[in-house]
Amino acid sequence: MTLTSSSRNYAPARPRLTSDPQQDAVHMAHALRLAKRGLGNVWPNPAVGCVLVHDGRVVGRGWTQPGGRPHAERMALDAAGPLARGATAYVTLEPCAHHGRTPPCAEGLAQSGVARVVSALTDPDPRVAGKGHQMLRDAGIALTQGVLAAQAAELQAGFLSRLTRGRPFLTLKLASSLDGRIAMANGESQWITGPAARAHVHALRAQHDAIMVGGMTARTDLPQLNVRGIQTPQQPVRIVVSGQALPPLAPQGPDHGPLWRVEGSCDQILADLAQRGITRVFCEGGGRLAASLLGAGLVDQLIGYSAGVMLGAEAQPFVGPTGWEHLADAPRFRLVETRTIGPDLFHRWRAA
Incomplete structure (x- = not known):
C-alpha cells in the first residue's frame, strides 16, 4: 500500500522495543478476553480486542462495540490518550486498512505513535489481507504476528467461516x-x-x-x-x-x-x-x-x-x-x- 507523505512522518523517534514471548502471550490473552465480549453483537464485523501496554503497564484497552463500531483499536487509543506513544498494541486481528465509516485502524495506530504492534491473525477480508500489517511496517512500527493464533482463530471462527x-x-x-x-x-x-x-x-x-x-x-x-x-x-x-x-x-x-x-x-x-x-x-x-x-x-x-x-x-x-x-x-x-x-x-x- 502506498502511504502519503504525511503517513511517512508517523515514525520518527519511535523506541525500539524488544519482544518478550511470555509477556506477549499474557497481554494477547487479555485482548482475547476483551474480544469475546463482542461475540453476537458486532456481526458482520469481527469481535476484536486491543490492549495498549506502556512500560509494562496497561494504559488502554478496548473491544469492538455493539453494531461493529467503534473498533477495538480506536477504543483503546482513546482510552490511552498520549500514553499510546511508545506503547505496544496487542490486537487479536490484523488492524483494518480500508476506509469505511471510520478511518483505517492501522492508520490510527500509526498516527498515535505506538512503537510496536502484536497481532494474532491476518484478516482474510480482501480489503485488508496483509495491507494493515504493511501499513504498520511502512510507518516504521515494529510488528510481531501470530501470537496465540490458534486461540484467536477459535474465537473468530464465525467471521473466518463467513469469509x-x-x-x-x-x-x-x-x-x-x-x-x-x-x-x-x-x-x-x-x-x-x-x-x-x-x-x-x-x-x-x-x-x-x-x-x-x-x-x-x-x-x-x-x-x-x-x-x-x-x-x-x-x-x-x-x-x-x-x-x-x-x-x-x-x-x-x-x-x-x-x-x-x-x-x-x-x-x-x-x-x-x-x-x-x-x-x-x-x-x-x-x-x-x-x-x-x-x-x-x-x-x-x-x-x-x-x-x-x-x-x-x-x-x-x-x-x-x-x-x-x-x-x-x-x-x-x-x-x-x-x-x-x-x-x-x-x-x-x-x-x-
Missing part, C-alpha cells in the same frame, strides 16, 4: 436424557435439564448472531428464541427453517430479535445467511433439522447437555432419520470440553 467458506459457523445444541431423547412420545419436554444448564444455554445464545430452529419445533413449542436472564446489547436474530406459515411468535422488540423465515437446502440457507452478514448460528433443533445439517456436513460444533434421566425407546430422539446405512457414513466429532453444570453433564465437540 473463507461463504457460510456461518454453526453450533448444534442438544439437551437430552442419557439415552438421547429430547421429549416424551406425547411431546412433553419441560424440563429435561436443570436450571443451571438452561442458564448456560442463554449465555451461549448471547454469543451468537442468530438462533435457528426447524418449523415443527416452532409450531409445537412456540419458542421465544431469545436471551433471558442476562443483559445483552442486542438480541439474536430468530431463524425458523420452514416452507409453511409460522405460528404467531413474539414480535420483534427489545426482548426479541428480528424473525426470519427461511427455506431451501441447508447449504443454501447458510450461504444466504452469510450474505446477510450472519457469522455464528446456534441451532436448537428439532430432530429433522439436526439430521439434515449433520447429513450435509454443516455442523461445526456440537454442544450437548445430558440429564440423569432415561426416557425410553418410545420417546423422541434428538436426531431424526438420517438414511445412513454404515457406521462409516456417520460424521465424527472430537471432544473438546466436558464438565458438570448443576446436576447435568455438559460436553462440547468439534467436527473432526
Whole structure:
C-alpha cells in the first residue's frame, strides 16, 4: 500500500522495543478476553480486542462495540490518550486498512505513535489481507504476528467461516436424557435439564448472531428464541427453517430479535445467511433439522447437555432419520470440553 507523505512522518523517534514471548502471550490473552465480549453483537464485523501496554503497564484497552463500531483499536487509543506513544498494541486481528465509516485502524495506530504492534491473525477480508500489517511496517512500527493464533482463530471462527467458506459457523445444541431423547412420545419436554444448564444455554445464545430452529419445533413449542436472564446489547436474530406459515411468535422488540423465515437446502440457507452478514448460528433443533445439517456436513460444533434421566425407546430422539446405512457414513466429532453444570453433564465437540 502506498502511504502519503504525511503517513511517512508517523515514525520518527519511535523506541525500539524488544519482544518478550511470555509477556506477549499474557497481554494477547487479555485482548482475547476483551474480544469475546463482542461475540453476537458486532456481526458482520469481527469481535476484536486491543490492549495498549506502556512500560509494562496497561494504559488502554478496548473491544469492538455493539453494531461493529467503534473498533477495538480506536477504543483503546482513546482510552490511552498520549500514553499510546511508545506503547505496544496487542490486537487479536490484523488492524483494518480500508476506509469505511471510520478511518483505517492501522492508520490510527500509526498516527498515535505506538512503537510496536502484536497481532494474532491476518484478516482474510480482501480489503485488508496483509495491507494493515504493511501499513504498520511502512510507518516504521515494529510488528510481531501470530501470537496465540490458534486461540484467536477459535474465537473468530464465525467471521473466518463467513469469509473463507461463504457460510456461518454453526453450533448444534442438544439437551437430552442419557439415552438421547429430547421429549416424551406425547411431546412433553419441560424440563429435561436443570436450571443451571438452561442458564448456560442463554449465555451461549448471547454469543451468537442468530438462533435457528426447524418449523415443527416452532409450531409445537412456540419458542421465544431469545436471551433471558442476562443483559445483552442486542438480541439474536430468530431463524425458523420452514416452507409453511409460522405460528404467531413474539414480535420483534427489545426482548426479541428480528424473525426470519427461511427455506431451501441447508447449504443454501447458510450461504444466504452469510450474505446477510450472519457469522455464528446456534441451532436448537428439532430432530429433522439436526439430521439434515449433520447429513450435509454443516455442523461445526456440537454442544450437548445430558440429564440423569432415561426416557425410553418410545420417546423422541434428538436426531431424526438420517438414511445412513454404515457406521462409516456417520460424521465424527472430537471432544473438546466436558464438565458438570448443576446436576447435568455438559460436553462440547468439534467436527473432526
